[in-house]
Amino acid sequence: MEYITTNEIIDAIHGELVLQGEKTKHNNICIDTRIIKDEDVFIAIKGENFNANDYALEASKKGASICIIDDMKFKRSEFNKKTSVIKVEDTKKALLMLAKFYINKLNIKVVGITGSTGKTSTKDLVAAVLSAKFKVFKTLGNFNNEIGLPMMIFKLDKSYDVAVLEMGMSDFKEIHNLCEVANPDIAIITNIGMSHIENLKTRENILKAKMEITDFFSENGVLIVNSDNDLLQDITSKYKLIKTGIDAKADYNACNLNILENKIKFNIIDKGNLIETGIEVNIPGRHNILNSMLAVACARVMDMSYKEIAVGFKKLEVTSMRLNIIKGKRFTIINDCYNASPDSMLAAIDVLGNTRGTTKIAIFGTMRELGDSAYDAHKQVGEYAKSKNIDLLITLGEFNDAYKEGFNDIDKYRSFETYNQVVSFLDGIIKQGDVVLVKASRYMKFEGIVNELENLNFCENINNKEVIKK
Structure with missing residues (x-):
């Protein structure tokens, strides 16, 4: 982070200086007191289930050069004498305003x-x-x-x-x-x-x-x-x-x-x-x-x-959990579990179809934020999986029935309630050279399934050449 002064920060966020501290150097912007370092600027963000204004004093004691707040929870005398305190109307807006000032400066x-x-x-x-x-x-x-x-x-x-x-x-x-x-x-x-x-x-x-x-x-x-x-x-x-x-x-x-x-x-x-x-x-x-x-x-x-x-x-470095192909002694995992939408589901099915393997297996969970279209969207993903000759579809979540209806092959479809049930089932049936695609919306945390599948054998990530040792 480039050097910015206290006065520049005050002007950028339209803040009120309620306490002048001794420190004039500001190393970084931080919104989490658990990782704050000496001479960082702490911005107290309010969330649905927390109010970081409650932690402004902790930030000061850890060496914050500035605490930006929108609710004064402590007496001025309680703050570290080196910390300045700036009050704003809304700390979320202040974060955006400060970022705007900073990037324009660059x-x-x-x-x-x-x-x-x-x-x-x-x-x-x-x-x-x-x-x-x-x-x-x-x-x-x-x-x-x-x-x-x-x-x-x-x-x-x-x-x-x-x-x-x-x-x-x-x-x-x-x-x-x-x-x-x-x-x-x-x-x-x-x-x-x-x-x-x-x-x-x-x-x-x-x-x-x-x-x-x-x-x-x-x-x-x-x-x-x-x-x-x-x-x-x-x-x-x-x-x-x-x-x-x-x-x-x-x-x-x-x-x-x-x-x-x-x-x-x-x-x-x-x-x-x-x-x-x-x-x-x-x-x-x-x-x-x-x-x-x-x-x-x-x-x-x-x-x-x-x-x-x-x-x-040739310099590509991919973000994790997005179509990462993980080769193992028994089978291959396609880890695409960071998020899911109808379009990305279809794209992942295409990748599964293009991956060499004996049996093609898809493990799908819920796609979120689809509103009234949700049932039909999950059904259409099931239909597409069937049209691409996926050998086995396994699903978890609230739209199992939609997947099942779309896939329309009871002999090649299974649904489960827990990760352990999925992994236990696969451990019993998976064969040498099979391929498993894992995908769902982020909140389902399907990386838990990927981790358990990796535990079944030694795996190598061929996308970024990292070896995963279990």
């Missing part, structure tokens, strides 16, 4: 990424490609909301050329608020699916919410979209618009597709011209060709050559 190029699915994978791909020419920062994990994104911004410094920031949302105005802070120069929309349809009611409303990513564009802003997605094919923008895809008409198209077990290969048609440089990316799935093409377009906007782009893809 004068860094910002790429914002949103979409119903594929945000994190596309973020990883864009960061990898750009890293062939620039020093790139990318959002860690999926710190992509009104708390996580500003905390990522505070990890930036002037040594970076580009920040690639993931932006999530569940309702209107959320991406608007994130973009008011980050003010992206380039915006990418991966697709418009059914995630968060429970709140937004229609896919058209989801598109409107995602388009908020251009709300703070300058006249030089660039919007890049996947035109293979039906709702993004015909969109227009008053800003520069670039379309990518495989099948749809686009500025950049992928061709000569070669979808292998753990990698993808393709060529690029740039405005009608075939590019000789071939692209190879060490992640599976046709959907990741679409994600990769968004990265290609972003790199071209940043004046990168195709040779540089190809080198950049």
